[in-house]
Amino acid sequence: MNQQDALFEYLLRLGDNALILGHRLSEWCGHSPALEEDLALSNVALDLIGQTQLWLNLASEVEGKGRDADKLAYLRDGRDFRNVLLVEQPNGDFAVTMARQFYFDAWHYLLLRELAGSKHPRIAEIAAKGLKEVTYHLERSRDWVLRLGDGTEESHRRMQTAIDDLWMYTGELFESDEIDQAMAGEGLGPDLATLHEPWLGLVRATAEEATLSLPEPGWAQKGGKRGIHSEHLGYILADLQFLQRAYPNATW
Amino acid sequence: MIDSLTRPDPDQIRTWLEDVSDPEVPAVSVMDLGIVRDVQWRGDELVVAITPTYSGCPATSVIAFEIEAALRARGIDCLRIERRLSPPWTTDWITQEGRQRLQAYGIAPPAENAGRPSPFDRFLRKDLVIACPRCKSENTDRVSEFGSTPCKAQYRCRDCLEPFDYFKCI
Numbered sequence: 020m021n022q023q024d025a026l027f028e029y030l031l032r033l034g035d036n037a038l039i040l041g042h043r044l045s046e047w048c049g050h051s052p053a054l055e056e057d058l059a060l061s062n063v064a065l066d067l068i069g070q071t072q073l074w075l076n077l078a079s080e081v082e083g084k085g086r087d088a089d090k091l092a093y094l095r096d097g098r099d100f101r102n103v104l105l106v107e108q109p110n111g112d113f114a115v116t117m118a119r120q121f122y123f124d125a126w127h128y129l130l131l132r133e134l135a136g137s138k139h140p141r142i143a144e145i146a147a148k149g150l151k152e153v154t155y156h157l158e159r160s161r162d163w164v165l166r167l168g169d170g171t172e173e174s175h176r177r178m179q180t181a182i183d184d185l186w187m188y189t190g191e192l193f194e195s196d197e198i199d200q201a202m203a204g205e206g207l208g209p210d211l212a213t214l215h216e217p218w219l220g221l222v223r224a225t226a227e228e229a230t231l232s233l234p235e236p237g238w239a240q241k242g243g244k245r246g247i248h249s250e251h252l253g254y255i256l257a258d259l260q261f262l263q264r265a266y267p268n269a270t271w
Numbered sequence: 272m273i274d275s276l277t278r279p280d281p282d283q284i285r286t287w288l289e290d291v292s293d294p295e296v297p298a299v300s301v302m303d304l305g306i307v308r309d310v311q312w313r314g315d316e317l318v319v320a321i322t323p324t325y326s327g328c329p330a331t332s333v334i335a336f337e338i339e340a341a342l343r344a345r346g347i348d349c350l351r352i353e354r355r356l357s358p359p360w361t362t363d364w365i366t367q368e369g370r371q372r373l374q375a376y377g378i379a380p381p382a383e384n385a386g387r388p389s390p391f392d393r394f395l396r397k398d399l400v401i402a403c404p405r406c407k408s409e410n411t412d413r414v415s416e417f418g419s420t421p422c423k424a425q426y427r428c429r430d431c432l433e434p435f436d437y438f439k440c441i
Contacts, residue, residue, distance in 0.1 A: 055425060059417035066421060069327020073356070144357035148326055151359060151441045152421075159416055 025201045026139075027081045028101065029208065031091070032198075032244055033134075034074030035102035038092055039252070040123060041067030042259050043110060052113055059159060063120075066152040073145045093263035097252050104243040105188035107252045111181065114167050114174070118181035120160035125221050126192045126214060128157045133209035142207060161225050168229025179231050190239020193218070198244075281310040284317070284342070291341050294333045295420050298376035301334055305364025308355050317342065317350040322360045324441075325421040362440050379404045379426065379437040401437050403428035413437075 020028075044064035051057035075088035086094075105123055110116045131153055134146035167178040193215040195203070202208035226233045242248065262269060279287075288310075289302045301307055301321070309320035319338055323331040335352040342350055362381035365373075370380035379401050400409050408430035416439065418425045423436040 055415035055417075058419065058425075059415055062417040062421050065327040065329075066325060067327070069323075069325060073326055140357075144359070145326075148323075148356050148359040151361075152325060155416055155439075155441075 020197070020201075022201070022205070023081060025198050026207070027078055028198050029202050030074055030078035030081060030142075032101040032103075034071050034078055034088075034091070035100050036106055036123075036127075037067040037074060038071040039100070039102045039255060040106035040120075041065075041071060042255055043106065043108075044116075044120075046110055047116065056113075060116075063156050063159070066149075066156070070145070070149045070152070073148070077141050077145065089263075093260050097248055097256055098246040100243075100246060100248065100252060100256075102243050102252075103188070103191045104240055104249055105185065105191065107243070107249060107255060108185060108188060109251055112177055113163075114177035115181040115185070117160050117163040117167065118178060118185050120156070121164045121225070122185060122189050122192075122222070124153060124157040124160045125218050126189075128153050129214045129217055130209065130211075133214070137208060138206040161221075164225055164231070165229045168226070168231040175230065178229070182226065182231055183234055186234040187238060187240045190236075191241040191243060194239070194241060194244075196244065278312065278317075279345070279347075281312070284310050284319075284345075284347075287341060287345055288319075288338060291334075291337050294330045294337070296373070296376070296378065298372045298378075299365075299369045301338065303366050303369025303372060305360065305366065305369075306334060307338075309353075315349050317347050318353055319350065320353045320355045322355050324360050328421060330420075360441070362438060365438075373438055374404050377404050377435060378423070379435060381438045381440045401426055403431060403433065404435055405433050406431040 041064045044060050044067070047060040048057060048064070051060055071092070072088050075091045079085075079087050079091060105119060108115075108119055128150070131146045131150040135143055135150055137143040137146065164178060164182075167174040168182075169175070170178075193211050195211045199208065199211055203210045223233060285302060285307070288307055289300045291301045293299050293301060293304055293306075296304075304324070306321050306324065307319060308322050309318070311318055319342070321331070321335060321338065331354075335354075339350060339352055363383065365381065373380045382399055382401070401411055401413070402409050403411055403426075406428060408428055410429040412427045412429060414425040414427050414434070416424050418436050422438060422441070424439040425434065426437050427434045
């Protein structure tokens, strides 16, 4: 794989993580437990979709085949998506959504902080922009893990279940393959393994304060970054891509 | 037709842009918000650089359109709106006039010089005191860090009981 292809793949990963999680969160719109939460989830979704546009537009320029951000989002099949498995997991109850968000936000925050120092100026500027937004996302999802974990018996039970069930999807966040290594070698992105300790520190401290216990490190479910997804992605794409598939090139 | 002798200088153009309102917070102009980063002639073409407040802010494309419409109405035909991401927008760029207009409109302006959080500092800044824009009481509660637009948070005044928006720091 040459440098340009590796960079394209890398940008797809960044864009697809934001796209799929943004879409998942948008599914809450109109269904949240309270108006404030409905607004907050939609706002976080909007930030992520905005970041998606920036990443996928850059991916499009790098690829140079005339597929813009919309084409990349709406016209790729599941096997061509490069998001991690964590973000495609179903919303479940509110505790599952917030646990998924907290695991992701803590990683996303650390990742963007590193990418803001990328040698690629376009990557650095998108990351610096997104970092400000993600700081608020992290503050909020962390707050919900605390409130539900250290809340009622029922909320504690639900948050503990969510923390346990999603744990096996966190290993993929820190796994480097030849694309990550190529980017790290060029100074374009961090060595993902170096994010693990600070992530674990934040997650551990939060779990402790929330009276939750973290699972032991164990087997990790992986594959999303290489296009091997859970069955959930297909349903997301059926919803996300329906309009452009049924009515090609339809515009607003 | 504008030529190099009659074309308005960038300072003049900036004053014209003070009449272009933010579509979501019409009390303030695009100049008040610090969204316009640069105004310059490149040859016969006027280039206006704008920056989004948030990555996904839907107002950004409306703002670009309104700036273009306002300048065309002033007779500038050859112009281009350039989107600039770096350095990322911060609430510290909102002008003093802009802050006063937000306040008068019922939106608490952002705390000053708090727009550049260092890692995890946000978690320590929860005691930030935000005064009610109506009765000026500092006895207020944060209801949610996210409000009706990405740039605002929701607060409530415990004295006059009014809910209000706070233009949050970024």
